Amino acid sequence: MALEHAILVSLLEQPGSGYELARRFDRSIGRFWTATHQQIYRVLRRMETDGWVAVEAVAQDARPDKKVYSVAAPGRSALGAWLREPVEPETVRHELAVKIRAAAFEDPGELIPEVERHRESHAALLARYLTGEQRDFPDPSALDAQQQLQHVVLRGGIEYERMTLAWLDDVLATLHRLHRHTD
Amino acid sequence: MALEHAILVSLLEQPGSGYELARRFDRSIGRFWTATHQQIYRVLRRMETDGWVAVEAVAQDARPDKKVYSVAAPGRSALGAWLREPVEPETVRHELAVKIRAAAFEDPGELIPEVERHRESHAALLARYLTGEQRDFPDPSALDAQQQLQHVVLRGGIEYERMTLAWLDDVLATLHRLHRHTD
DNA sequence: CCCCGCATGTAACACGTTACATGATTCG
């Protein structure tokens, strides 16, 4: 229900092709919404049928043609309507948490390398966010509304990664403690 | 791919019926994995066919009969195998973040009540977690392995809610600032 | 008497994932 809206936001920020959208969903938007190119092409076709987006075929030299999508008036008002209706607080899906509780029925020490892998991947993501923040928002006092809102979402990602890193350290300490006791 | 495993963990912690599992997924397990009863019944039937769980029909007086499921040996080894294979760090889906970026194209002030609603719901969840922590883990030095692992997962939930509350305050401050400037 | 809780299910549909397919150009 929200992939359409994420696409509308992305196209309002900057029109682009399905391929370009897929790349954005691997980067900035992927922080809070993921989608593969197959999904994006499918939804774009539906949005085009519904008149939410307009398409323009663009020929390129030395590259395949592309279809550049932009938001049409009905899409824009659909976004406004969605903004005004409440969404439910997200349901979290945390596979690692399932594993941690599962570890009680196996050797908890076995989970340590897996948790360390996650820790590294979250540390890398935090580093990328911080670099991106420096690059895109060097002077927080000189941002327009759109950038301020992008920035506050990015700060959410940064705080999420910091919190997760601290929690994974807590998890690792717990696993190490249990590991020693079963030696 | 992981609903099976979440069910296995829940049944290892305590055997129960599909209905009871659905209620647990609304409470403790719902912190990191959600499922409706329809999904649970469907997956339980498959797990029974695969020999992962054993069923015992239990007649109750003044209540409908129920099927109590417990983990069989093949289910237990499937859980062990899953624990040993790596899972990818979760993909976050944060609808509110989409809305915040969408607010740049409408009146940002309109989003304030929605964000406040989310703030209240996260505050209520945090309060529930803290109460549950007091009740279930009053003396952290006297916990067995299973409880320590449940506790560290709960601490993750608590820290997540704290971080989210702080971030939503940041979001609200940003929206208020933008609102004043468009007066 | 009606609604709520217990308990299990079917059916249809929406959404997401994986695999496969095509074809051009650029870079090492």
Place this chain on the structure above:
DNA sequence: CGAATCATGTAACGTGTTACATGCGGGG
């Protein structure tokens, strides 16, 4: 010459959501 990037797509499958269905017992 092979791999990577650009660009769009089909097909099959698996997972998740919504609506509907059934039936008993207890409480207001």
